[in-house]
Amino acid sequence: MTRAVFRRLMTLAVSLLVASAVIFAVVDLVPGDPASFMLGTGARPDTLAALRAEMGLNLPWPVRYARWLGGVLTGDLGTSLAYRTPVAGMIVERLQVSLPLALAALALAAAVAFPAGLYAASRGGRAGDAAVMAGTQVGVAIPNFWFAMLLVLVFAVKLRWLPAGGFPGWDQPLAAIRSLALPAVALALPQAAILARVLRSALIETLGQDYVRSARAKGLTRAQALRRHALRNAMIPVLTILGMQFSFLLAGAIIIENVFYLPGLGRLIFQAITQRDLVVVQSSVLVMVAAVILVTFVVDLAYALVDPRLRGAR
Template sequence: MPLFFRRLISVLLSLLIASAVIFAVVDLVPGDPASFMLGTGARPDTVAALREQMGLDLPWPVRYARWMGGVLSGDLGTSLAYKTPVAGMIRDRLQVSLPLALLALTLAVAVAFPAGMLAARRRGGAADAAVMGGTQLGIALPNFWFAMLLVLVFAVRLRWLPAGGFPGWAHPGAAIKSLILPAVALALPQAAILARVLRSALIETLGQDYIRSARAKGLTRGQALRRHALRNALIPVLTIMGMQFSFLLAGAIIIENVFYLPGLGRLIFQAITQRDLIVVQSSVLVMVAAVIVVTFVVDLIYGLVDPRLRSR
């Protein structure tokens, strides 16, 4: 069987196992959604009737099969709190979270690649020390604190950018402006991690024999780094980038709350507080699916970067 199809089957099996685990974990959460919706003073027969209406009285395998049948047909169920289709809610939130993740990752790459290459090229020098010190600071600073600092400087004092909220894509310019500060806050720690990984990978690659041969043929250290070392050092960098994108897509709950962004992370947080289990299940499944698919795509990109990996 071709390698691509083996990996595709692995992705599908991973999604199936993940869906079962998500459903089981959410189902084991203490508390009854029907009792939560009706309040503590509800009569037992009223609670029982609502549980039957919601399908909560059915056996676990039956409820899981029904949920997965809906997922496969594009129906993620109906929110218990908002009485609206969950698929539409997730789609609306992804219109915020996906551009935010892409913008944050783009900013992180734009900062990390020059910084990591400079540190590797000037290893042991002042530039290397400055980059490593800056990346250590970027990793250590809490991103929510950095986000509030950005709001104070660029929104409150300078009034260049909005402090929060999202106007929608009907006004593209205003929408992009509203994502700049949260994207910068998210990009800082990711750029720091990516720069350190790139520096380490480049330093290891620069010690290889083919790099020494290239230097012996007259290439400067910078030329050898850009023409030969960078591509061969991309494998660990791509791995980190794939993980970062998955995190940025759905793991920015704190930043989305700081900037009042109606993203996927904030939707999950609200659904948990409201015991809206169907929203939690479906949203987490979308998150996990994004992680698995991005990992699959990164795995395919490995073969483009390094042809030796295509047969593995």
């Protein structure tokens, strides 16, 4: 098991190295000159050349990539071209919003999806199953930004229970939690619908196994067999979806963050793209890729915890 974990870590390190090269190359190939964008079209050639030299844009691509990667390995993600502040500090500040939001949305999605999926599987082919599947289909079809605006209209404008946007900071914990409530619900709805459908399908497939039929023959009801025997063996695809959903919620919440004016990581990347702040774009995307790779590794470990047969697998 230890050797397998070590091999997996080495594979993830290589994947992250390749991803960093791809990210740097793609961002570097974006048309336009950041120096010209910052100084404007009327900048003098000598001023433009001096700024390009200061930003390192006059160096060959391999040299610039090596410098950037060396800084990343030492924790120095560079300095923002637009704000003239360390990128690492900006990312850490934005993660204080994006990470709790992603965790809250994932917890809400799981809290809704697991009971719904279990209920639908226990009522397979009957009215309860059809009702849950119809509800999840609606959840998948509704755009989360439209649902977010609906939540703002009801709970912020009409009822005035929760704020419509903004983030006061974690020095005011209650206000911060209230400001993340509506965005978390808006993000959780489609993820809960997807997770419930996957769980229901995995459970119904597991119900056809011999050990579940044996449990039913011993007198267990369908619901008891689901909870005691089928659920754990159906967790492999569910864990895969959970890992993918967390990665999406962390990296793909840019629309919701803009709807609620949240200073999260997705909004930081959007602003950096509009300002052609390539250092921020490269480093932020690399942090997101590293988070996805780390989540994938954790999900692989969770497979072995859920299914003992995988612990000795090579």
